Amino acid sequence: MPDRPYLYAELTGSLCSSCLRKVEAKVVLQDGGVYLHKRCPEHGAERVLVSTDIDYWNLTRRFLKPGQMPRVFNTPIEHGCPFDCGLCADHEQHSCLAIVEITDACNLSCPVCYAESSPQRQTYRTLAQVESMLDAVVRNEGEPDIVQISGGEPTLHPEFFAILDAARRRPIKHLMVNTNGLRIAQDADFARRLASYAPAFEIYLQFDSLRPEVHRVLRGADLTSVRRRALERLNELNLSTTLVCTLKKGLNDGELGGIIDFALGQRCVRGVTFQPVQHAGRAEGFDPARDRLTLAEVRTRILEQSPVFKPDDLIPVPCHPDCLAMGYALKMAGKVTPLTGLIPRDTLLAAEGSTIVYERDPRLRAAVFNLFSTHHSPSSGAEAFRELLCCLPRVLAPPALTYDNLFRVLIVQFLDAHNFDVRSVKKSCIHIVHPDGRLIPFDTYTLFYRDGREDAWRSAVARTAGR
């Protein structure tokens, strides 16, 4: 009898990418990759590549920790995941990072924008609405780890600083502003006022490339000088900044090493987040079959292009190991040392097979799991890094380690209708605050819960129920 041409590994739930009904999906290993095989009774079969690295995919199955629960859940379990967001009591992770979108307006019209923002959209949430969204996060989390003020372009909001003040009045450990950097580049007084919110404050700065042609494709304009000016200001102020790089296959995935190098040379930059384009919202010119990058591909490209990180440095984040990978390096006295560079070589080599060194000692494993969590800001990351170094055999934590010395690379892959995996989405820890107070996983928010998506939700629920 002939064998199947693949290894059937798991069964999960996914969505039909045409009608969004929930369908069964087999996870299969074939030709070095991991694929979802699914079939919609109306739209037929789909085969979607979800990982290009079976060893790394297996590693994600070992980076598991019990999910942490929010103080309250927001919705009943009624239609089944992902139609009950949220957070419903079936969700397996609290909000490591909660995003509060304060406007739909933007001073750019990027061809790729999951929020479909533009200058033509002019909705600004009132201060009272934003305060009630912030209260929703506090209700769920008690003391939220990270809240990100986002949009659209949040710096355009007429009450932007009143909103930051409102966030500061609440017990939020770390506040972020997600921005395209135009206002920072154009207005020195604005940048100075932003810096007055430090510490425990960070700029999440759009930064896709060092090349104008990439900006034109992803952002519709050459933003080179805007980025340079914004970073000059942020460097002068030494205001903690993470560069956020949206990746499209064949466009800017050859620049990852260059961007890491560039980032390491900037005084204010604490790390880079790489985010492959999600097929959601406005995704002009994006063909998911041709242009999608998996998390494993991004990780492989970083290892190929950057001399800083080795495979054991870029590991799954236990909060949500399918969709997040992280690596740390230490910047001290002009030298950059990755985490594994601090571990004696004989300890590293003693690791058996693909078991990485951190997994063998329970105390070490707990310290790694703590450090490699999405809820860390640069400052709490430094503390967790120090704790980890204390657990490592024969490694002395540098006494003067502060968050200025820490450099973090994070890969964030969001799910869309193509690569959707119900098993995985339940662990999502990056959530968007709905104006009605629900906290909804980023992945499902763009599919079903953003303004105007209610019909898609209703139709998917009805089709799944066979109505």
Ligand code: SF4
């Ligand atoms: S994604 Fe989470 S919150 Fe949404 S329905 Fe599924 S379990 Fe509930």
Ligand code: SF4
């Ligand atoms: S991606 Fe950001 S900068 Fe671009 S249109 Fe959307 S909100 Fe504006």
